[in-house]
Amino acid sequence: MNLQKLIKLIPLVCGLVSFLPALHAQGWKLMTREEIEAKVHPALMQESNRILHFDTCRLSVGTMREDDPPRTVSFRFRNISQDTLSLTRISTSCGCTEAIFSRKPLAPQEESRINLTFHPKNRPGTVDAEAWIYTQLSDRAPIARLSLTGYVSTDDEWSHLPQNMGHLRLTRKEVTFLLSEHTGIQRIACANSGEQPLRLTALLLPTGLSFHTEPTVIQPGQEGDLVISLDTEKISPMNTEEKTLSVILDGISGKPSERTIKVLIKR
Secondary structure, eight states, X not given: OOHHHHHHHHHHHHHHHHHHHHHHHTTOOOOOXXXXXXXXXXXXXXXXXXXXXXXXXXXXXXXXXXXXXXXXXXXXXXXXXXXXXXXXXXXXXXXXXXXXXXXXXXXXXXXXXXXXEEOOTTOOEXXXXXXXXXXXXXXXXXXXXXXXXXEEEOOSTTTTSOEEETTEEESOSEEEEETTSSEEEEEEEXXXXXXXXXXXXXXXXXXXXXXXXXXXXXXXXXXXXXXXXXXXXXXXXXXXXXXXXXXXXXXXXXXXXXXXEEEEEEO
């Protein structure tokens, strides 16, 4: 590198160095694998079933079309604890789902409702959305998890790939491995329904899992496979009958929870 180019780079390097303290001051940092898992699949508060009781935690929006108006379902619940409770926030797994609730304090044995509205536009395929309910008891551990199911029909050419992650269409968002098999490979058929090539990778893969696509770059209109491999000898010991891991895809738009493939490992 000649002297003239080096002189031009000095202000840029200095600027980056001076910017790092600002990032640190604002609390910016890289998230660990555990932190990502906690955000994608937050664990419920201990003994949450002794605090709020829901008539059901799972409702269906039925079968819809993409051009249908949003559909709302209502979850009724009751405060079965001895203390007054207040809902503080509701986090949803998908931008297609909107939560409406009251922050009014709820006395013991008092009832209320949470409304979840699903927007089907650009959401073809199986509906599988979740909402996590938080109270003043904890801002980190939700007190309940609500689920929406259903199906959004479409006339497009990718109807045989009912799931979607942005412009990535796929057959499913979950794979299962048996611990008795030392190695295993699961394939998920997929396609690029967008106008730009897709080069997909996985963020912070758990030990023992590997991921790639075939082909490496999925061109617009092209079909392919997501390939997930498991080496059971490399995963941590299991103390339960099954274990759930997450493969978070990078290279497509959406929240981490919207681009996550669930990996279930069974004994």
